[in-house]
Amino acid sequence: MVKIMNGSIQVKDLNVWFDQNHALKGVTFSIPKNEITAIIGPSGCGKSTFIRCVNRMNDIVPKCRVEGQIIVNGKNIYDPDVDVVEIRRRTGMVFQKPNPFPKSIFENIAYAPRIHRREEPSAKQKGEMVVKKYTKKELENLVEASIKRAALWDEVKDRMNKSAYDLSGGQQQRLCIARTLAVNPEILLLDEPCSALDPIATAKIEDLLVDLKKDYTVVIVTHNMQQAARVADKTAFFYLGELIEFDKTETIFERPKEKLTEQYITGRMG
Amino acid sequence: MTSRILFNQEMDKLNEEVAQMASLAREAVEKAVRCIVNKDPVLKAEVERLDREIYHMEQIIEKRCLELIALHTPVAGDLRTVSTCLKIITDLNRIGRYASDIVEVYEVVASDNGFHRPVNIPHMASLVVAMVTDAIDSFIRRDDRAARQLFDRDDEVDCLYDLNFRAILTYMIEDPRKITVGTHIILIARYLERIADHSCNIGERVVYMVTGERMNPKDRKKSTSRTCVNSSTSLKQDDLDSMQRSDHDLAEK
DSSP states (O other), X not given: OBOOOSOOEEEEEEEEEETTEEEEEEEEEEEOTTSEEEEEOSTTSSHHHHXXXXXXXXXXXXXXXXXXXXXXXXXXXXXXXXXXXXXXXXXXXXXXXXXOOSSBHHHHHHHHHHHHOEEEEOSSSTTOEEEEOOOHHHHHHHHHHHHHHTTOHHHHTTOTTSBGGGSOHHHHHHHHHHHHHTTOOSEEEEESTTXXXXXXXXXXXXXXXXXXXXXXXXEEEOSOHHHHHHHOSEEEEEETTEEEEEEEHHHHHHXXXXXXXXXXXXXXXX | OHHHHHHHHHHHHXXXXXXXXXXXXXXXXXXXXXXXXXXXXXXXXXXHHHHHHHHHHHHHHHHHHXXXXXXXXXXXXXXXXXXXXXXXXXXXXXXXXXXXXXXXXXXXXXXXXXXXXXXXXXXXXXXXXXXXXXXXXXXXXXXXXXXXXXXXXXXXXXHHHHHHHHHHHHHHHHOGGGHXXXXXXXHHHHHHHHHHHHHHHHHHHHHHHHHOOOOXXXXXXXXXXXXXXXXXXXXXXXXXXXXXXXXXXXXXX
């Protein structure tokens, strides 16, 4: 199996069909590393379809066909020799509605590392990696580090064994981000992560994303144009399955090149 | 959808108000020049009234711009329009102020009957009024090409200012009794030159509003030699040189 290395995402002539519906049409662009890229566009334009392609979640959708390439550090993730489970581990995803497991806060974070375990250099054979279980202490440290990285630690450190459902919506969403971080991904995909949150929780998530981009490549789908303007370095505008414009966020929101982009962001579409 | 209708209405009001304020500024400059050239004291009070009205409109428009930003978060072309309006109302207010400054020296200039030779003031004034008019029209018609043409004409006004300055200086040296009125006429020339500059500022913002292009200050002043290229004035660098020579001769005498 080929391992996916960390890095940016190059999308080349990506086409997606759901049965007869051509959902993405020849999308080609490059998502830079350690930046936040926002995907904007009206409902049904292919935003979510696109980010679901990046961790191959569309593979499980019946009658879905994907053509083209998504290259992460020189390797097409749609090549037959790629380990899909590994791709999904290295490409964390957070959804619109917080979806913690019906478990304790601690267990929400510890669940995935327990399954994936961890890799370390083999003591017997040089250059080889061996998979090992986390010790209890290692797991505790990992949970704490992940929750701290998601800026949630101070709010939950005294109730780690309480149900994750006791947390507020914003806290649950940050818990989901922490859960993603616990398996050491390289890419974070967020599908409208703040649409169910109040402005305070939204601000916390946005601050967190800006902080996280130092270590991760972040792709966020959002309907909130101001959110894209606030946090994203680059913005891609999709319309009817096509990538209409991709540029620096300030360019998109100050002087977009395409008339369609201008019409959409100024609310004059349709 | 309702919010967009409201937003569009607010944007329409903004454009109308800026056009109205611009029209007042143009009227103020025109009347200030007529006040001085025709020695018409009635116009002095009228220009001062216009100046106050322009200032009042600046406050109204600024408030509307801030409300548009706070309540509707405009982007792209809308954002450029709002930011342009916010910037050009300062220029229009300054134009109104300069018109008021011009009529402020009315009494001094009107008291003198022997200062006819620096005749370039009316010509300079007509160029400046035309520049203000065209700057405003470029905003209303969203015409970035017309806006860019203002910069060449600004060079012409600068050139006229230099010529006027030299001419008036020469007459003041010839007759020291003319120093008071001469100084005030130099001030008028200076105010007109500044009004032309503010017209160019408006033009620069119109270019940004229409195209998104931020003009390089160097592009504004392509002609650094201050040569009057427009044949309408027939004023060349040679005129400046000959005037300098006559100054020198006068000083030697």
